[in-house]
Amino acid sequence: METLLSSLRITVATMAICVGGYSAAVWAIGQAVTPDTAEGSLITRADGTVVGSRQVAQAFTQPQYFWPRPSAVDYNGAGAGGSNKSPTSTDLTDRATETVAAYGATAANPLPAELAAASGAGLDPHITERAARYQVQRIAQARNLPVDQVERVIDQNAFSPGGMFTPDRLVNVLEMNLALDENKAG
Structure with missing residues (x-):
């Protein structure tokens, strides 16, 4: 059970960083560098x-x-x-x-x-x-x-x-x- 909980924590942390963090960083850079293009x-x-x-x-x-x-x-x-x-x-x-x-x-x-x-x-x-x-x-x-x-x-x-x-x-x-x-x- 301890291994399962550790795996879930790692999965959640990885998703938060790779999905949420990366997407937010790309969006922020796009807004800062080329806001018109970033908005379509x-x-x-x-x-x-x-x-x-x-x-x-x-x-x-x-x-x-x-x-x-x-x-x-x-x-x-x-x-x-x-x-x-x-x-x-x-x-x-x-x-x-x-x-x-x-x-x-x-x-x-x-x-x-x-x-x-x-x-x-x-x-x-x-x-x-x-x-x-x-x-x-x-x-x-x-x-x-x-x-x-x-x-x-x-x-x-x-x-x-x-x-x-x-x-x-x-x-x-x-x-x-x-x-x-x-x-x-x-």
């Missing part, structure tokens, strides 16, 4: 309403918005995951064919691969600047705006995550769509 990088309106997160993609399907990469998890932030389907899967081929058709891609104007293929986690909130520019005509037409006004939104939101070491600039789809809406564009 939430984007809020002026009235405090949460619109979304800079870290998780959201589904946009209306023509007046930039569209993100396809998602194998239907943009469900509760769990990331790829489709685990083989490149020879007819389901995967059918989804890609539908996506290419939705963009109206042609042999003369091919769709950037990232807009037809889901990211590994299925929640990537960014697309390349090239993929954003591919969508400019559709958005400008849907919002009845000049093309250069939509391109300006891309220019204002594009960034290089690795500085000079990454040649392709990225844009956050949600942030660009909010910028279009805030400008009362369309």
Whole structure:
């Protein structure tokens, strides 16, 4: 009986340190070093309403918005995951064919691969600047705006995550769509 009580005390102490203590330490460091990221990088309106997160993609399907990469998890932030389907899967081929058709891609104007293929986690909130520019005509037409006004939104939101070491600039789809809406564009 004494051995059992000693084992239980050690188990409780280990759980308190490894589960409670470690989690509290990581949370405290996150709050101190990067509080915005630790809280989910939430984007809020002026009235405090949460619109979304800079870290998780959201589904946009209306023509007046930039569209993100396809998602194998239907943009469900509760769990990331790829489709685990083989490149020879007819389901995967059918989804890609539908996506290419939705963009109206042609042999003369091919769709950037990232807009037809889901990211590994299925929640990537960014697309390349090239993929954003591919969508400019559709958005400008849907919002009845000049093309250069939509391109300006891309220019204002594009960034290089690795500085000079990454040649392709990225844009956050949600942030660009909010910028279009805030400008009362369309």
